[in-house]
Amino acid sequence: MKLLVRADASVEIGMGHRVRCQALIHAFIQLGWQCQFVVDRRYQAFASPDDCFIGGQSDKESKTEFLSLANRADLVILDHYGYTADDITQLYQHQANLLVLDDMNDRGEFCAKWLLNPLQQDYCKHIEYPLTGSSYALLRSVFQQQKKSQTPSRQLLITLGGTDPQALTLPILTALLASDFPTKYIQVLLGANAKNAHQVIRFCRINNIAFEQGLADVTPLMKQAKMAISAAGGTLFELACMGVPTIFAQVADNQTRSLEQHVPLDWCRCVRFDNASKEARQQRIELLVEEVAHRWLDIEWQQNARKMARSLVDGDGANRVAKTINSYFAVP
Structure with missing residues (x-):
């Protein structure tokens, strides 16, 4: 056939x-x-x-x-x-x-x-x-094979999709450091074709931030994540499957309906970038970082979010x- x-x-x-x-x-x-x-x-x-x-x-x-x-x-x-x-x-x-x-x-x-x-x-x-x-x-089949009961580490996973079309990784990292978020807890995951990848990698090396690029299997990083900052495409369902509470950066209009259905379930939050002007972009990055800082300390929300997310996608x-x-x- x-x-x-x-x-x-x-x-x-x-x-x-x-x-x-x-x-x-x-x-x-x-x-x-x-x-x-x-x-x-x-x-x-x-x-x-x-x-x-x-x-x-x-x-x-x-x-x-x-x-x-x-x-x-x-x-x-x-x-x-x-x-x-x-x-x-x-x-x-x-x-x-x-x-x-x-x-x-x-x-x-x-x-x-x-x-x-x-x-x-x-x-x-x-x-x-x-x-x-x-x-x-x-x-992908690796997600079904993962054990989802493992206690996550204290990593904040940052993954803006395979191409990071709005080149958000670097400004988000810059804003996190400006907010005094501990660099030892940050794990960057870049797609093989990510925009500005060289600049992001250089920034990570200068600031001792862990990074990976073009991984075939991303599940080990997701399994270790306490929370994530992510684009809201197919990765949304991957993070749900792995039970990772996430602050999503909406980078495309076609992500609207998935976020409309998932954000009210309270396992994730969202900041929209696809309709942001250049003037509003930095303000929204700062809003996203503020949301991360708030949720990072909310252990009860994280526990409930992990349970809800895992119930959605097998x-x-x-x-x-x-x-x-x-x-x-x-x-x-």
Whole structure:
């Protein structure tokens, strides 16, 4: 059985789409599927040599080329905000076995056999099988294997995503030091393609701050974290699974709904940066650091937050999705 995944990654797009699709691909491979990413040539620098490359001149060219590829697959997974409701319906007409990954539920009505959203959302009747809620959060297999009862250390984990598109790591570090937060408790995690990584690493070395970059397995650092400062993409579900109370920096509009659902559960807090002007940016960084300082000393909140977070995500979402869809094809 052949599976194609349409997803791109870049500094602007981020790495979240690719990371969660990789988790899903791993689960399908375990079930015997042949899987391949289909990527726009413009984003080849963030792809793998084994990917199938299409287009390269425009979104329209890429979409047209992908339609013909979709015809020759048994299943297509689409994780791409560049596809409108009409684009998705057109793709469905070429390949009825279509799984759409979504976060915002803001594209209107479209057709798909399966729809996956790790948030509780209602979709139109044109979706045959909606898979919604945190039990379908797509995490890499290492998260399911972790023991979550271990007592965390006193580390503050700072991780602003695979690319840190707003280059927030360095100004947050600077503000933490200005507030006299102890550097010995700070652990920085940089993505392989993080903006301003060289400047961040230099700052960390000068100030004796622990850092890692491009780790394949981030779970040991999350397991050791007392709290985290993080971007609010797919890492939100990873931190929930590991039971890490977090102050999220919202860096993209598509993170709005996940934060709207998770912040009221009180295992995390949020400061928004995607709509901040240059003048407001520093003020919000200081607000974030103040929130960290306040929550760092609130042991009761941390204990309740860890318990709540762990109850939300069990780490088995990718296997759950793959087995559900595989069973559809196994029916005679």
